Amino acid sequence: MTVVANFFNRLAKAIPALVAKVGTILLLIFTVGMLAGYAMSVVGATPFLFAIPIVAMFVMWYRLDEGVFLLLLLSLLVVFFPDLVNSLFSAIL
Numbered sequence: 001m002t003v004v005a006n007f008f009n010r011l012a013k014a015i016p017a018l019v020a021k022v023g024t025i026l027l028l029i030f031t032v033g034m035l036a037g038y039a040m041s042v043v044g045a046t047p048f049l050f051a052i053p054i055v056a057m058f059v060m061w062y063r064l065d066e067g068v069f070l071l072l073l074l075s076l077l078v079v080f081f082p083d084l085v086n087s088l089f090s091a092i093l
Contacts, residue, residue, distance in 0.1 A: 048089045049078050 040049060052074045060067025078085050 048085050052078065 037050075052071065055074065056067050056071035058067075059070050
């Protein structure tokens with residue numbers, strides 16, 4: 001019985017440290033995203049660039065290889081042909 005009590009006592013003491021580490025990683029991710037968004041607005045990149053990881057994540061959920069291929073293909077398409085992507089995206093909307 002004391003083993004279970006000791007386990008939960010240690011777990012209760014470890015929760016704040018775990019939450020701090022997870023919060024730090026999330027803050028890093030949001031900061032990198034904010035800096036990437038700022039850089040894209042300064043450069044004047046197409047807003048479709050933000051949708052590429054989201055579309056790739058949906059495909060990766062079911063098929064990992066096709067999702068990675070789609071991520072690379074869409075990224076290259078937006079980087080090398082931004083005007084074509086803008087016209088296609090505006091035609092879809």
